[in-house]
Amino acid sequence: MDNIIRRIRSFYPMSDEALQILVSCLKQHTFPAKTKLINAGKFDRQVYFIEEGITRSFIIHDGREITTWFSAEGDATCGSWDLYRNQKGFEYVETLEETIAFSISINALNKLYTQHIDIANWMRVLQQENFLWLQEMHINRLVLPVKDRYVRLVSKFPKLLQRVNLGYIASYLGTTLPTLSKIRSEVCAQISSNDLSADATPSLSIRSVT
Incomplete structure (x- = not known):
């Protein structure tokens, strides 16, 4: 326990x-x-x-x-x-x-x-x-776009994506699965870009959100 x-x-x-x-x-x-x-x-x-x-x-x-x-x-x-x-x-x-x-x-x-x-x-x-x-x-639902809410969610609960169907997460965020799949791809691409450039200033990556 x-x-x-x-x-x-x-x-x-x-x-x-x-x-x-x-x-x-x-x-x-x-x-x-x-x-x-x-x-x-x-x-x-x-x-x-x-x-x-x-x-x-x-x-x-x-x-x-x-x-x-x-x-x-x-x-x-x-x-x-x-x-x-x-x-x-x-x-x-x-x-x-x-x-x-x-x-x-x-x-x-x-x-x-x-x-x-x-x-x-x-x-x-x-x-x-x-x-x-x-x-x-x-x-957050009232003032933030879905992309920001997604990043905050996976920043707070980083293992969630490994254990939960993406459709359930889309539902939780109040969006559709196709929209969230696109957002997820954009965030992953941005993280990869930040990793390749040490001087880059991340604006919306999982690791930079507080």
Whole structure:
């Protein structure tokens, strides 16, 4: 459970005692690729922590799947409406490769919040970070062209392209697969050009974006 523990402590310095209590409540699963962990329109009262593997969150609109999020090693994934409102949600979560995950029921997690301040504070900080990332993503969609958003995404998550279908990434960025394929080729060509010229000043390369 190294990836999960490392991520927990990257957000909050949880005590060994609280961490041991949290871990003791987790149940291990191994899911094949294309397993739906969360289903729209159904109660899914579980939170999943990913030790190995990757998942995709998506909605279905007018018969078309629209990717909303990716979760990988150390991340948590769940139905937001289940977690916060105790209501059926509208998102699906499926594994994109064989995934080892640990689950805890939302009821059990809520009980831990009331009993252990470290666990409550860890989740508070985790949700703060998720909110800030969602806010950044929303603003970027409003003000940045697709190419800039693509570069920022692969800069922040450099291994994503190796593990996720490009069509899913196009959907996440709000563009089409042909458009993203063209953008990807342009970015790769620009990186190659920068590598060939030590004096070149990269304006939009994966390595230059902060």
